[in-house]
Amino acid sequence: EAQVTQNPRYLITVTGKKLTVTCSQNMNHEYMSWYRQDPGLGLRQIYYSMNVEVTDKGDVPEGYKVSRKEKRNFPLILESPSPNQTSLYFCASRVGQGAGKLFFGSGTQLSVL
Amino acid sequence: SQKIEQNSEALNIQEGKTATLTCNYTNYSPAYLQWYRQDPGRGPVFLLLIRENEKEKRKERLKVTFDTTLKQSLFHITASQPADSATYLCALDINGRGKLIFGQGTELSVKP
Numbered sequence: 646e647a648q649v650t651q652n653p654r655y656l657i658t659v660t661g662k663k664l665t666v667t668c669s670q671n672m673n674h675e676y677m678s679w680y681r682q683d684p685g686l687g688l689r690q691i692y693y694s695m696n697v698e699v700t701d702k703g704d705v706p707e708g709y710k711v712s713r714k715e716k717r718n719f720p721l722i723l724e725s726p727s728p729n730q731t732s733l734y735f736c737a738s739r740v741g742q743g744a745g746k747l748f749f750g751s752g753t754q755l756s757v758l
Numbered sequence: 759s760q761k762i763e764q765n766s767e768a769l770n771i772q773e774g775k776t777a778t779l780t781c782n783y784t785n786y787s788p789a790y791l792q793w794y795r796q797d798p799g800r801g802p803v804f805l806l807l808i809r810e811n812e813k814e815k816r817k818e819r820l821k822v823t824f825d826t827t828l829k830q831s832l833f834h835i836t837a838s839q840p841a842d843s844a845t846y847l848c849a850l851d852i853n854g855r856g857k858l859i860f861g862q863g864t865e866l867s868v869k870p
Contacts, residue, residue: 649801676856688802688847688860735801742856744790744809749801 647672651736651750658726659758666721666753668736674748675741677719678703679711681732682752688735694719695742726757761785764848764861771838772869779833779864781848786859788850791824791831796845796863805846806833838868 649670658664670677678693680703690703694713708730710722719738723730734753739745763782771777781791790809794802808815808824808831815822821834835842845863852859 680860685862687862690857737801739856744807744851745856746792746804746807747794747802747858749803751801752799754799 647748649736649738649748649750651734651753653753654751655754657756657758660727661725664723664726664755666723666734666736666755668719668721668750669717670719670736670738670748671717672738672740672748673716674738675716676745677713677736677738678747679709679719679721680735680737681705682735683732691721691734726755728757731755731757762848762850762859762861764846765864766862768865768867770867770869773839775838777835777838777842777866777868779846779848779866781831781833781861783829783850786829786850786852787826788852789854790851791822792849792851792858793820793822793831793833794847794849794860796847798845802847835866838866840868840870843867 652667675696679691680688682688689705691709692703692711694700697716700711736750737747739747761784792807793805796802806822808822819836823832845865847863848861849858
């Protein structure tokens with residue numbers, strides 16, 4: 646089954662404790678992206694990747710890191726989480742650049758205390 | 759400033775009626791626009807894509823229109839069912855190369 650898999654589904658952590666949210670897709674997609682979703686603000690792009698070893702900032706990249714060492718994986722790293730990073734996070738992928746539909750993961754609800 | 763607006767209030771309709779959701783934008787000239795459905799606690803799911811040179815697109819009970827003069831897209835669900843209850847997001851491609859900006863979404867509730 647074609648899918649984007651995120652882990653964990655729920656995560657509670659404390660300020661400053663490094664964490665990684667994993668994302669994997671099995672559709673051989675070139676493009677992958679991370680979004681955060683907050684009430685009243687909608688989905689906002691954090692980082693995206695056009696292909697292996699190619700990443701770029703989205704609209705709200707501060708406090709986040711990503712890497713794309715393999716085509717299928719695109720982890721999101723919070724080196725020093727803060728309470729304002731409490732949010733619902735989604736990973737998404739699609740075929741290449743341009744007018745393709747995005748496939749989203751099921752989301753990671755992160756709470757930073 | 760650049761903006762995308764969807765009906766901010768939830769839309770409540772009776773089963774069998776047509777639901778119409780609005781997506782308005784300013785200061786963009788998108789090459790295409792997409793609509794997604796999102797259920798509570800789940801990731802958005804793609805529904806339809808319409809390009810700037812297309813006026814209307816249909817898929818089963820769904821219809822999308824795209825008016826680049828009015829800078830507006832309308833999303834219609836005909837013969838609505840309680841299972842259609844969800845939040846619907848519009849997304850614009852703002853640079854012609856796949857950078858999508860999402861609206862905040864409109865929550866639709868279809869009552870039996």
